Amino acid sequence: MPHRDRAAALAAATPTPGFFDGFEERSAPLPDGGQIFCRIGGEGPPLLLLHGYPQTSAMWHAIAPDLARHYTVICADLRGYGRSHKPAGGGDHAAYSKRSMAQDMATLMTVLGHDRFRILAHDRGARVAHRLAADHADRVLGLAILDIAPTREMYRHTRTPFARRYWHWFWLVQPAPFPETMIGRDPDWFWLEKCDTAPAGLGPFCQQALREYLEYFNDPAAIHASCEDYRAAIGIDLAHDDADAGRKLPMPVLALWGADGAIEEFFDCVALWRERAEQVSGRALPGGHYLAEECPDAVLREVIPFLASLTDS
Known part of the structure; x- marks a missing residue:
């Protein structure tokens, strides 16, 4: 089905049964006047879930209910994405x-x-989680990360084959409004075309999650914000990483990545994380980039015992 027709069909589709049943939706205010949208469910110790690009907190729909049996699960939309605030990026993309x-x-x-x-965090959200653990080490008991190696180290080890595979890393960072204008001509096509090139195609995404992804990505402010996310990654984020001066994360880190994805093909994920954290374990799972939607049961089998091992002492 052509992507434009698929987008129209998704918009008209009935909701996916069981989609975040029992979770409440909230928008939490921030001191600067912005807000963070989140879905909250379950009882127990708090567990923060952060999504990747170009998605929203909807990506956790297959995992969050199981985790909510053990934890108070907070699935947040990152700034710039979904229903969270979308401030201007600024000259240095700070x-x-x-x-x-x-x-x-x-x-x-x-x-x-x-x-x-x-x-527990995926993709861009895992990069946010890395910085959250570095800047607020006294608050983070541990983190499980899906399908990334550390940003600085990935850039350092980039070669032509990876750049071709992850072309968006080098295209989204071009000065505004070049990528924003091109994406804005047909956001649905861009979203669906980019994700359809993943090893599993669009198959892992449920209809209601896809509807949400497309709806909120059609906002020009979200398109700009997502480009700013990548522009920051190749600039100010690297400066912050360098300023860490070899300081490593003190809490346990579990790194999981797709056996069919770029991390497996181009990087030694555990070795790179051991450059940035003192306690690292991890392995490849049977899937590509979107593990929480491709193989949720496999993710849960790894994540649940890891999270249970973390103690608040």
């Missing part, structure tokens, strides 16, 4: 530095009454 995005999440957890917490 508004979308992972430090700024991480501070949003630290503030969100404070607003919700959670001092210390666990994190």
